[in-house]
Amino acid sequence: MLALNTRQKPFDDPRVRRALALALDRDVLTGRILRNTAEPAYFVVPSSIGGYDSLRPDWAALPLAERQKQARALLAQAGFGPGKPLRFTMQYYTESKTRTLAVAMVSMWRAVGVNCELINKDLGAVISSVNAGNYQVSLYAWYSSFDDPFTFLDLFIQKPRGSITGYANVDYDNAFRSANRTPDPVARAKALAEAEALLMRDMPAIPLFFAEGQKLVGPRVGGWVDNARGANLSRYLSLRS
Amino acid sequence: MSRFLLRRLLVMIPTLLVIVTLSFFLMRAAPGGPFDADAQLEPEVLENLRAAYDLDKPLIEQFWLFLTGVLRGDLGPSIGYADYSVRELIAIGLPVSLQLGLTALALAAAFGTTLGIIAALNRNRGLDYAIGTLAMTGIAVPTLITAPVLTLLFGVMFKLLPVGGWGEGDFRHMVLPVTALVLPQLAIVARLARGSMLEVLNQPYVRTARAAGLPEWRVILRHALPPALIPLVSYLAPAVAGVMTGSIVIEQIFGLPGVGRYFVNGALGRDYPLVMGIVIVYAAAVLAMNLVADLLYGVLDPRTRRRMAEA
Amino acid sequence: MTSLTAERDRLVTAAQAIRGESLWQAAAARFMANRSAVAGLVLLVLIVGFSLLAPLFSPHDMEETYWERIQIAPTLADSHWFGTDANGRDLFVRVAAGGRISLAIGLVTALTSLLIGVVYGAIAGYVGGRTDEWMMRFVDVLYALPLIFFIIILVTVFGRNILLVFLAIGCIEWLTIARIVRGQTIAVKETEYIEAARSLGVPFGRMVLRHVVPNVLGPVIVFSTLLIPTVILVESFLSFLGLGVQEPSTSWGLLISQGTATLDTAPWLLLIPAGFLAATMFAFNFIGDGLRDALDPKSR
Numbered sequence: 001m002l003a004l005n006t007r008q009k010p011f012d013d014p015r016v017r018r019a020l021a022l023a024l025d026r027d028v029l030t031g032r033i034l035r036n037t038a039e040p041a042y043f044v045v046p047s048s049i050g051g052y053d054s055l056r057p058d059w060a061a062l063p064l065a066e067r068q069k070q071a072r073a074l075l076a077q078a079g080f081g082p083g084k085p086l087r088f089t090m091q092y093y094t095e096s097k098t099r100t101l102a103v104a105m106v107s108m109w110r111a112v113g114v115n116c117e118l119i120n121k122d123l124g125a126v127i128s129s130v131n132a133g134n135y136q137v138s139l140y141a142w143y144s145s146f147d148d149p150f151t152f153l154d155l156f157i158q159k160p161r162g163s164i165t166g167y168a169n170v171d172y173d174n175a176f177r178s179a180n181r182t183p184d185p186v187a188r189a190k191a192l193a194e195a196e197a198l199l200m201r202d203m204p205a206i207p208l209f210f211a212e213g214q215k216l217v218g219p220r221v222g223g224w225v226d227n228a229r230g231a232n233l234s235r236y237l238s239l240r241s
Numbered sequence: 242m243s244r245f246l247l248r249r250l251l252v253m254i255p256t257l258l259v260i261v262t263l264s265f266f267l268m269r270a271a272p273g274g275p276f277d278a279d280a281q282l283e284p285e286v287l288e289n290l291r292a293a294y295d296l297d298k299p300l301i302e303q304f305w306l307f308l309t310g311v312l313r314g315d316l317g318p319s320i321g322y323a324d325y326s327v328r329e330l331i332a333i334g335l336p337v338s339l340q341l342g343l344t345a346l347a348l349a350a351a352f353g354t355t356l357g358i359i360a361a362l363n364r365n366r367g368l369d370y371a372i373g374t375l376a377m378t379g380i381a382v383p384t385l386i387t388a389p390v391l392t393l394l395f396g397v398m399f400k401l402l403p404v405g406g407w408g409e410g411d412f413r414h415m416v417l418p419v420t421a422l423v424l425p426q427l428a429i430v431a432r433l434a435r436g437s438m439l440e441v442l443n444q445p446y447v448r449t450a451r452a453a454g455l456p457e458w459r460v461i462l463r464h465a466l467p468p469a470l471i472p473l474v475s476y477l478a479p480a481v482a483g484v485m486t487g488s489i490v491i492e493q494i495f496g497l498p499g500v501g502r503y504f505v506n507g508a509l510g511r512d513y514p515l516v517m518g519i520v521i522v523y524a525a526a527v528l529a530m531n532l533v534a535d536l537l538y539g540v541l542d543p544r545t546r547r548r549m550a551e552a
Numbered sequence: 553m554t555s556l557t558a559e560r561d562r563l564v565t566a567a568q569a570i571r572g573e574s575l576w577q578a579a580a581a582r583f584m585a586n587r588s589a590v591a592g593l594v595l596l597v598l599i600v601g602f603s604l605l606a607p608l609f610s611p612h613d614m615e616e617t618y619w620e621r622i623q624i625a626p627t628l629a630d631s632h633w634f635g636t637d638a639n640g641r642d643l644f645v646r647v648a649a650g651g652r653i654s655l656a657i658g659l660v661t662a663l664t665s666l667l668i669g670v671v672y673g674a675i676a677g678y679v680g681g682r683t684d685e686w687m688m689r690f691v692d693v694l695y696a697l698p699l700i701f702f703i704i705i706l707v708t709v710f711g712r713n714i715l716l717v718f719l720a721i722g723c724i725e726w727l728t729i730a731r732i733v734r735g736q737t738i739a740v741k742e743t744e745y746i747e748a749a750r751s752l753g754v755p756f757g758r759m760v761l762r763h764v765v766p767n768v769l770g771p772v773i774v775f776s777t778l779l780i781p782t783v784i785l786v787e788s789f790l791s792f793l794g795l796g797v798q799e800p801s802t803s804w805g806l807l808i809s810q811g812t813a814t815l816d817t818a819p820w821l822l823l824i825p826a827g828f829l830a831a832t833m834f835a836f837n838f839i840g841d842g843l844r845d846a847l848d849p850k851s852r
Contacts, residue, residue: 028619033638096813100638103799107617107639118799122509125704128277256689260696267697271704365588377837380778381830383785385812386822429778432837436774436844468739472771475735479695479728508700516698524696531692534735542739 001044002090002105002206003130003140007166010078010086011136014202019074020137021206022059022067023112024105030209033100037214041207043200044142044156045149048210052149052189055197071112080113087115092139093123101208102139130164140164140205149192150180156199167204249535253528260524261311261517265304268513275320275511294320294514307517316521317514321507327518334487334500335522337407341491341499342484345419349426350477354470356427357434358461364439372431379428388421388494405496418495422488426480433472441469467541474541478534482526486519582846589842595835599828603651612642614649615800623818635820637810646802647825653797654804655832657717657787658780664722666776669729674764676730677737688734695727703790717796721783732775736768743767770844777840781833804829 004011004020011017026040039047043054059067080086092102099120106116116137121129129135144151156163157173175198179191200207213230222238276290291297295306310317316327360372395417396404408414441447442465450464451457487501500519507515583589607614611631618640626635626643634643676687703720710716740746741764749763788805790796797803804825811822 032619032622099799099810103639103641104617106799107615120798124273124277124509124511128273131277252685252689256692260693263693264697264701267701267705271701272708373837373841374834377834378830381781381833382826383808385809386815386826389812389815429775432774432778433771436841437771439844440770471735471739472732472775475732476728476775479731482695504698505700508698520696520698527696528692531688531731534731538735538738 001041001140001142001208003135003138003165004204004206005133005136005138005166006168006204007133008136010080010088013078015074015078016080016086017203017206019071019078019112020109020114021203022071022074023114024108024206024208025064026209028108029101029104033104034097034209038209038211041209043196044205044207045152045196046144046210049144049149050147051185053193055193057197057200068112075112075114082113085113085115087117088136089117089119090137090139091119091121091126091129091135093121093126095123098139133166141211149189149196153192153196153199156204165204167202169198169202172198172202246532246536249532253532256528257521257524261308261521262304264520264524265307265517266300268511268516269300271511273511275513277511294318296513307514311521316518319507319512319515321510321512321515322503327514330503330515331500331518331522334498334503335485337497338484338487338492338499338501341415341418341422341497342488343481344415345422345426346477346481346484348419349423349430350473352423353427353430354434354473357431357436358438358466358469360431360435361438361442362461369435372435376428376431379424382424384421384425384488384490385494387424388417388491391417391421392494405494407497418491418497421494422491429476430473433476434469437469437472438465441465444468470541471538474534474537478530478537479527482523482530485523485526579846583842586842586845588838589845592835592838592842595831596839599651599832599835600655603648603655606648607645610642610645612645614641614645614802617641623814623821625818626820626824634824635818637821638814638818643821643824647804647807647828650802650804650807650825651828653714653801654784654787654829657714657721657803658783658832661718661721661725661783662776662779664718665724665726665729665779666772668722669726670733670765670769670772671760672726673730673733673735674737674760674768677734677768678741678760678764680738680741684734688731691727691730694723699724714797717787717790720790721786724786725779725783729772729775729779733768733772736771737764740764740767766847769847773840773844773847777833777836780836781829784829 002020004017006012006017026042030036030038030040042057042060045052045054047054059070062070075081075086090102090105092098102118106118109116126138126140130138130140142152142155153176156165156167157176158168158170172195175195176192179188179195182188182191215230217224220240222240223236224232225236274296275294276287288297295303298306307317314328316331319325319327319330322330356372356376360369363369392404395402402416403414404417406414444465447460447465450460455464485500486504487499489501489505491497492499492501503515504519506512507519610633618636620640621630621632621636622640623638624632624636626633632642632644634647636642637646672687672691676684699720702723706716706720745767746759746763749759754763784803784805785808786805787796787803788809797806807825808822808829811818811825814821
């Protein structure tokens with residue numbers, strides 16, 4: 001995902017955030033650059049989380065040209081245009097394809113008149129600057145060690161240390177907390193999905209894609225169970241003769 | 242001579258201290274800390290973690306703890322590799338890097354010097370150009386390319402050698418990494434040797450030796466070679482020390498458990514004890530090798546030897 | 553009386569007409585007579601020319617991404633003579649852009665570290681004694697420090713600045729040069745011409761610059777020609793730390809390390825920039841040899 005520092009102008013304006021999200025062509029990112037090893041994301045909770053379905057936002061279905069038009073309109077509303085282009089810096093960490101992705105995103109934004117300057121840092125520097133709120137836009141990634149949407153949605157509630165994007169919405173906090181406490185799992189999943197939809201309308205972070213791991217398993221291997229965490233303890237594996 | 246040696250050895254201790262102090266504070270001055278890459282921790286958890294590694298104490302106190310620890314032989318626990326102490330990690334990685342690096346340097350020195358001398362003796366003739374081209378290819382083609390290509394050829398296509406891993410340091414696992422390491426070093430040594438040899442061959446004392454009727458091989462080996470080796474010593478001595486920090490590229494490509502990746506990962510992940518441990522080993526090696534180099538200057542050049550005896 | 557003055561004037565004019573050859577002119581003449589050195593120079597000029605002028609011949613911009621043509625092989629179609637990279641950007645223009653940056657970095661850094669290293673090493677070697685020891689211990693200390701942190705701090709304090717790349721690499725490379733020069737100086741110190749100059753009362757500064765330095769330059773020149781490609785490759789490593797060229801700019805070092813990742817699917821992405829680097833290396837080597845031969849007063 002891209003974390004946007006909502007504490008700073010111009011990212012305190014939800015129209016700007018939405019415009020940037022609309023202008024990205026996730027199919028190119030996941031299809032051409034990542035060669036279909038990732039799934040395009042329009043919300044923050046990965047689709048592989050069990051028992052949970054995110055609500056797909058309506059703009060996800062729009063074709064790129066239409067989304068670019070909407071993006072330009074939103075930017076104009078926010079006060080940016082050809083005479084006063086939106087400029088910001090985006091930081092990214094060094095990992096196999098992040099540079100290619102970053103360059104691609106810059107050119108996608110250029111198509112709607114946005115100027116983005118790239119900054120490459122090592123992972124530690126990126127993470128510490130995000131935690132310190134010392135950035136404009138940052139490439140970011142989040143993983144969960146358990147099969148629940150909790151930890152992804154928890155990223156955006158207000159915390160004593162400050163959330164990574166500085167997003168502070170009491171309505172969201174309340175929606176999330178009450179949904180989380182719902183005892184019935186089905187009702188809880190539905191309530192969480194609504195909280196997530198609320199979050200996505202504001203877009204403090206722009207979802208990009210869900211990374212998928214690839215594993216090559218031979219036919220002789222027994223005891224292999226596919227799971228979202230990609231954890232397969234060798235004590236459960238065996239080789240059939 | 243022994244006064245010279247004694248003085249240099251004594252000076253090594255404060256120099257080492259200066260290096261260690263500067264490195265310690267330099268490292269802390271860089272932004273970021275060892276726990277940045279972890280999930281966003283609750284403040285209490287973070288405080289506990291920092292306290293466990295004494296990171297909450299004032300910097301001077303941390304430095305003092307570190308120094309006294311080193312004198313006891315305790316380099317502390319590694320923060321990034323949580324179950325290991327720094328000493329354990331260095332004990333694992335250093336022998337590997339040393340074996341790899343020293344073998345490569347020894348080969349590069351031996352073959353490089355020989356090739357360089359041959360090139361100098363056949364100056365501007367076919368053999369010189371051939372060796373020169375070989376040398377330049379060795380330098381111009383980065384290890385990043387030669388290593389995978391070698392692996393592809395000998396490991397995958399011809400299945401002669403293992404594609405990676407250390408395998409307890411047996412010969413077959415060493416061949417490819419050493420070759421990849423040797424090529425650029427060989428090239429540099431050969432070029433330096435050639436240039437240096439050409440200079441020496443024009444010196445008056447070489448002409449004198451020839452005029453005295455000495456056989457050519459004696460002139461080359463006993464009169465021309467020693468002073469020609471001086472720039473090589475200048476280059477190789479620190480290179481031997483450099484071997485202590487391993488070659489991160491080779492280790493990564495061949496999957497070798499050497500010190501290189503501990504150093505780089507430690508630096509990037511701000512694993513302070515691990516980096517300091519490696520810095521100490523490296524600094525000691527640098528100082529020792531420079532002393533060796535200075536001693537060798539005396540051996541190779543009688544004029545320098547005289548002056549050192551007077552010192 | 554008049555005939556003596558006239559005679560004197562005639563001699564003076566005749567002497568002026570002869571105009572002895574200065575050391576540099578002699579060296580330049582020797583260099584030009586060396587065929588391989590001149591070949592190297594020509595090759596370098598061609599490469600520099602390519603880096604500067606190539607964009608004029610291509611319709612593409614180095615930043616333009618073509619989604620439909622990601623990683624296509626070199627082809628005449630669409631004027632992608634060197635193919636395209638992983639973002640669909642034209643490689644021909646990018647190699648030229650990379651060349652501008654890499655050559656600039658390589659030359660400037662090599663010259664800076666040469667300047668500092670040679671003077672430092674010559675002084676240390678020539679003065680000897682306590683000064684030499686202090687100077688060399690200083691070099692040892694700098695050599696042993698993990699400069700990776702120094703670089704990270706530089707980036708934090710000064711931001712990303714191409715000049716910082718020169719500074720950072722220069723700080724690292726001058727140390728070995730200083731050591732080599734010092735070793736040479738110690739050997740050369742006792743020679744007759746140095747002693748002669750000293751007994752003539754040549755002041756210290758001139759002593760170092762005009763008598764010691766030219767005689768120790770040999771291995772140093774060879775080493776610097778080896779230094780330039782090393783510097784170019786070190787730069788690509790630095791860019792991963794945030795120092796060094798940032799997108800959309802590129803350098804040969806970056807192109808090569810990125811190209812290595814796609815060696816099996818798109819070998820031209822590696823081979824073409826690596827080829828340019830190798831060619832530059834060859835050129836510098838021949839030039840270096842030529843320089844060394846030309847400047848060495850005793851060479852034949």
